[in-house]
Amino acid sequence: MVLNFAHRGSLTDAPENTLPAFLHALDHGAKAIELDVQLTKDGALVVCHDHTLKRFNPAATKRIKDCTLAEIKQIDIGSTFSEAYQGLTLATLEEVLDLVPPDVLLNIEIKNIPVLYEGIEQRLLDCLKQYNRMETVIISSFDHVALEKVQQLAPDMDLGMLFHYRILRTWDYVRESGLRIRSIHPNQVYVDQNFVQQCKALGYEVYPYTVLSKSRYEELLSYGVDGTFTNLPSIFGQPNA
Ligand code: G3P
Numbered sequence: 001m002v003l004n005f006a007h008r009g010s011l012t013d014a015p016e017n018t019l020p021a022f023l024h025a026l027d028h029g030a031k032a033i034e035l036d037v038q039l040t041k042d043g044a045l046v047v048c049h050d051h052t053l054k055r056f057n058p059a060a061t062k063r064i065k066d067c068t069l070a071e072i073k074q075i076d077i078g079s080t081f082s083e084a085y086q087g088l089t090l091a092t093l094e095e096v097l098d099l100v101p102p103d104v105l106l107n108i109e110i111k112n113i114p115v116l117y118e119g120i121e122q123r124l125l126d127c128l129k130q131y132n133r134m135e136t137v138i139i140s141s142f143d144h145v146a147l148e149k150v151q152q153l154a155p156d157m158d159l160g161m162l163f164h165y166r167i168l169r170t171w172d173y174v175r176e177s178g179l180r181i182r183s184i185h186p187n188q189v190y191v192d193q194n195f196v197q198q199c200k201a202l203g204y205e206v207y208p209y210t211v212l213s214k215s216r217y218e219e220l221l222s223y224g225v226d227g228t229f230t231n232l233p234s235i236f237g238q239p240n241a
């Protein structure tokens, strides 16, 4: 079965990584959703891609790590998308877990670079345990040291290894990392048939990001990927598209 993740929720319908974006993804029929997590100054897990909220509110220049959750919850991140979302704020991970049913697979990306969040791995695992979500989540990161920490803390947790740049023999790097990696998440720009075959020969699932056209999606499917991260509801809305 092909599994396509709604990238940051349905970000064409609502501000990315927010509760309305996740609701829209569910409404489209998504069976898998991707989101990014970071930590506030007081240790709350919040769902956001950038390390500041400037892209959503030009006045919000402080880094998330330097704000308390109470401060974060004062910041409007919806108005720049549309008036309909005026007053919308970042969601906590707990709010997302309350919203998304357990039969929807979540890919939670630890957004650890350039900010390094001390202790985010334990905090995330505690939250997933509390919500009984340890078996229906893939934790991923570009920070492979964070993945190693997750594995030390929770050896059975499914892990996805993200790669932005093209590196030599990615699949060998993954194997030699010694980590129990479920899936490789490469930037889609350099994924070709050989890449997919080499990864799959070693037993890894392959989910390229971020697919923005149906034609590229079809091409990746023809290489044998297990799914993609995509902004297109026409792809993530059909689990076997
Ligand atoms: O997890 C796939 C994708 O989300 C990684 O890139 O920058 O969109 O977080 P980015």
Ligand code: CA
Pocket (backbone or CB within 6 Å): 034, 035, 036, 049, 109
């Ligand atoms: Ca992400």
